[in-house]
Amino acid sequence: MNYIKHLNAIFEVFASDTRLNPTHISLYFALFQMWNENRFPNSFLVDRNSTMLLSKIGSRTTYHRCISNLHQWEYIVYEPSQNRFKGSRVRMPIFEISPGQVADMNDTTDELAVVSYININKHIKTNNKLSRESIPKNEQVVLNFFKNNHWEAVEATRFYNHYQGIGWKVGGNSSIEDWRAFAKKWMLKANELNADKEPARKPRKKGKVDYLQTTTKKNYGEPL
Template sequence: MSNVNYIAHLNAFFMTIAKDTRLNPTHISLYMALFNYWNINRFPKDFIIIRNEVMKLSKIGSKSTYHRCLKQLDSWKYIQYIPSHNSFRGSRIRLFIFGTTSGQPLDSTVPNSGQPLVSYINYNKPIENRFKRELPKTENEVISFFSENKWPKIEAQKFFAHYSAIGWKVGGKIKMTDWQASAKSWMLKASELKLKRSTPVSQNQPVRRSFSEGGDNLKTTKSKNYKEPL
């Protein structure tokens, strides 16, 4: 674990990038996302990243842009990027320390400078709770998410109404922790149901005749001799 002065590091980083004309906002956004993970992990020598999570946090929508910026930050000595080339294992990242003098304790709450060395994150909480997503507060929040994924508005309204009614619990028992993942599951089920309804009946299957509403279903087109024994 490195001795990192949180404030001094960021101040030195921004002073450095102010003079570096090679960087654009995407580089800075990506670096800050990586710094956030570095901070959450309490500034280890290196740490593993998951591409989709970092892309989402840094607001980078293109994989090619993401990889290009990572390699450039590595080349320009802001980070060290160690790709895994394995979809089941995350790549490793090492961030170089800016503007931190040795001998400063990482966890000191009252350092000599009067500034905290670590962020406001409460490390006593389990790590999974640090990324816990808040439940949607309004129907419009759900509609917006469905719209971003090009899903029907009516499904967003049904999703919000259903889970609001049961206290945002999965299966009516377990408290929902990721409503966006539940929304994706909702739409997968809706798509499967729609596909089943639109599938034509096979010619080999017998066709069931339905009773007509309002008609006399007791009438038959065949004449029968009721004097014959059964």
């Protein structure tokens, strides 16, 4: 077990994995510290209360969700205990720069598994590419986005019709990578144009105003 190589690899994986939040990372390093204190065994027992205290997690629901996520995403192997008087068991696969080996979670050997973070990064990048919405699915998606940002619906329709008409491209060649970012630019430009159209307020005349003064000559001899 190379402490430095493992940390370097896991930090690089964490930086690329958009599924993780700070609670996942805090929990992982709490488990890593416990693994370190036990001199990196093949597996070790964990106590929920102690782990929550070390990872600064205050909710049991959050703890169980995060540890289940780490298990699902193959950062750890979590074996929950069915006995409340006995702690659950955790295995920590090794992350290294070497791309040759992948962890076998069903392996019964005493040797620690080695995980290739290169393969994990490829999987993460593929998921990110598929999940990124370069163009909206339909006009309703755009309307909902504008509504959530408290923008006028008419601007949403103008935005959608404009870019739908030009095939969601920039300069006629480059495809839009993030339509939401272009929507924000659209609204910034729209707000600037609206500000330019507002008529200038007439400055007030200094001094007192004579509200009894009239400009129209009247014949007060005529009956009302």
